[in-house]
Amino acid sequence: MGQQMINTLxxxxxxxxxxxxxxxxxxxxxxxxxxxxxxxxxxAGWRGLNELLNYRQLNMSQLQVTRELRPITPDAxxxxxxxxxxxxxxxxxxxxxxxxxxxxxxxxxxSIGQIAKALEGELRTVVAIGLYAETGTRVCRDPRYDTHExxxxxxxxxxxxxxxxxxxxxxxxxxxxxPSHAPPLWEGTxxxxxxxxxPRGCTYSSAPQGTPSLHLSIRFGTPTGIDILHWLTDxxxxxxxxxxxxxxxxxxxAQDAYLADLRVALEALLVDPELIARFLERSTAPTRLPxxxxxxxxxxxxxxxxxxxxxxxxxxxxxxxxxxxxxxxxVAGAEKSFLCLDPSAEPLISYLNTxxxxxxxxxxxxxxxxxxxxxxxELVQYLVDSGLLVxxxxxxxDDMALRAF
Numbered sequence: 001m002g003q004q005m006i007n008t009l010x011x012x013x014x015x016x017x018x019x020x021x022x023x024x025x026x027x028x029x030x031x032x033x034x035x036x037x038x039x040x041x042x043x044a045g046w047r048g049l050n051e052l053l054n055y056r057q058l059n060m061s062q063l064q065v066t067r068e069l070r071p072i073t074p075d076a077x078x079x080x081x082x083x084x085x086x087x088x089x090x091x092x093x094x095x096x097x098x099x100x101x102x103x104x105x106x107x108x109x110x111s112i113g114q115i116a117k118a119l120e121g122e123l124r125t126v127v128a129i130g131l132y133a134e135t136g137t138r139v140c141r142d143p144r145y146d147t148h149e150x151x152x153x154x155x156x157x158x159x160x161x162x163x164x165x166x167x168x169x170x171x172x173x174x175x176x177x178x179p180s181h182a183p184p185l186w187e188g189t190x191x192x193x194x195x196x197x198x199p200r201g202c203t204y205s206s207a208p209q210g211t212p213s214l215h216l217s218i219r220f221g222t223p224t225g226i227d228i229l230h231w232l233t234d235x236x237x238x239x240x241x242x243x244x245x246x247x248x249x250x251x252x253x254a255q256d257a258y259l260a261d262l263r264v265a266l267e268a269l270l271v272d273p274e275l276i277a278r279f280l281e282r283s284t285a286p287t288r289l290p291x292x293x294x295x296x297x298x299x300x301x302x303x304x305x306x307x308x309x310x311x312x313x314x315x316x317x318x319x320x321x322x323x324x325x326x327x328x329x330x331v332a333g334a335e336k337s338f339l340c341l342d343p344s345a346e347p348l349i350s351y352l353n354t355x356x357x358x359x360x361x362x363x364x365x366x367x368x369x370x371x372x373x374x375x376x377x378e379l380v381q382y383l384v385d386s387g388l389l390v391x392x393x394x395x396x397x398d399d400m401a402l403r404a405f
Contacts, residue, residue, distance in 0.1 A: 006043055006115060009122045012151065012195055018122075026149060027199055027222060030163045030186050035193030040155045043111050044216055049133055052108055053085050062108075065090065067098040099134040105216075112216070117288045123220050124280065130217045136208040143205040147171045148219045150198040154190040157213035161196060162187045164203040171201045172226060190215070223280070231279050232269055241265035302381045302391065306361040309392040310352070310380060318353050318388060344370060345379060357392070 005011070010018045013033060025031050052058065063085070065072045077090040094100060102108070106116035106129040116127045136157065145166070152161070163186045189209060190196055198204055200222065236242040241261045247254040269275070302308065312318055341349070348367055352358065360380065364373050371379075383389040 006040060008118055012153065021197075025197065030199060030202055031197040032186060032188060033195035033197065035154075035191075035195060037192045039193035040153045040216070043115055043153070044105075044109065044131060044155050044214070046133075046156065046212075046214060048109060048111070049102070049131065049214065052102065052105070053087075053090070056108060057084050058102070058108075062103055064101040064103065065093050065098050066101070067093070067096065072098060094133070094135050097135075099132060102131040102133075103128075105129055105131040113288065116218075119218065119220065120288070125221050125223065127218060127220045130219070131214070132217060133214050134208050134212070136211045136213060143203055145171065145174065145201055145203045146198070146219070147174055148200055148221050150200075151218040151220075152190065152196040152198065153216040153218065154192055154194045154196075155214045155216060156192055157211050158189050158191055158209040159206050159213045159215060160187075160189045160209060161204060161206045163198060166199070166201040166203070168201045170224070172224065228276075228279055231282070235269055236265070239265050239269070302360065302377055302384065306359070306364060308360045309357050310360060310363070310384075311357045311390050311392060312352055313388055313390045318349050318383075341379075348376075348379070352389070 008018075009021075013021055014035060016031070016033060021031070060074045060078065063074075063077070065077050072093055077086055077093050078084070079086050090100065106113045106127070112129055112131075116129050119127045143164075145168075162184050164184055165182055185202070186196075242265060244258070244261070247258050272278075347370065348363065351363075351366070360377070363376050363380070367376060380389060384391055
């Protein structure tokens with residue numbers, strides 16, 4: 001077991017303040033984050049990787065095995081039907097200096113999925129995590145750069161890294177490049193428990209240190225002006241100047257006038273002081289909703305018992321604002337829809353946001369001066385039906401499953 005539970009970005013950063021990292025480091029420069037042995041052992045490890053390979057029917061889209069920068073053909077490490085991993089084949093590849101990559105391992109492992117969900121809530125963007133394993137015999141470095149931000153967590157073993165100057169500070173596509181011969185921005189070895197932040201566009205290479213190595217690569221995107229322009233196409237549909245037909249047959253004067261109208265309309269959209277806030281409100285990561293059977297599938301659960309737990313479904317919490325009529329406006333996730341609630345519901349919404357998991361009994365007893373029991377049950381049911389809350393049995397699902405066998 002690790003020395004601490006890793007549940008948040010601050011847990012990964014250790015003594016480096018999260019606010020300082022986001023304001024001064026993220027997107028600007030690389031950062032080595034010293035750790036302690038076994039720091040990330042509660043997230044991933046060799047045992048967890050073996051379980052994935054042994055009990056998951058992983059396919060070619062989830063696995064990549066490379067040697068000296070070149071992909072190895074799947075028939076060398078997959079079973080004949082290409083639906084499962086060949087023990088003999090993959091073992092031989094790794095023994096021969098190959099590297100194994102399991103993509104989107106956050107969708108395959110509960111512990112890794114939980115940290116991905118937590119980071120999506122803090123960073124308010126999509127997070128994907130890959131797992132990389134090798135036996136330490138690879139000698140070839142692999143210079144490359146990415147179009148996303150990256151956090152490397154060294155789970156086990158050692159890995160040396162060399163970070164060069166950024167080829168492009170704002171890349172949106174990966175292309176060919178000539179490695180720089182300038183002195184490295186950072187060069188060193190990640191030991192078990194260390195972490196490394198690599199900004200997008202920064203060229204990097206890595207190599208193991210003669211022993212087995214296991215690390216996680218946390219990838220997260222950064223919204224850009226291109227994303228705002230894409231989003232504005234939806235906003236522009238409500239503006240007549242953008243809906244008007246292009247005067248393609250009327251000559252230069254008419255086309256110049258048309259462009260002038262578009263400039264005025266576009267400027268009107270861009271001068272909105274809340275434009276970025278509204279864009280970010282709608283560009284957060286989609287909710288990772290877990291199953292909680294059977295309780296979540298029981299229609300009468302919220303009306304027949306108080307022994308049921310409630311949890312905010314979205315990693316970003318219940319996001320709300322006040323309307324001009326002083327209604328509470330809840331943003332209902334990826335559907336970009338909104339729920340209007342009475343202002344009296346605001347303390348309850350705020351309470352749900354500050355507690356990871358509460359029981360229906362707690363809500364009923366804690367807000368009995370503002371709501372009667374029926375109102376609380378109906379409000380919770382409304383938020384569950386809208387996908388903003390999920391219900392769980394107060395008895396742990398694993399315990400219920402054990403009693404069933």
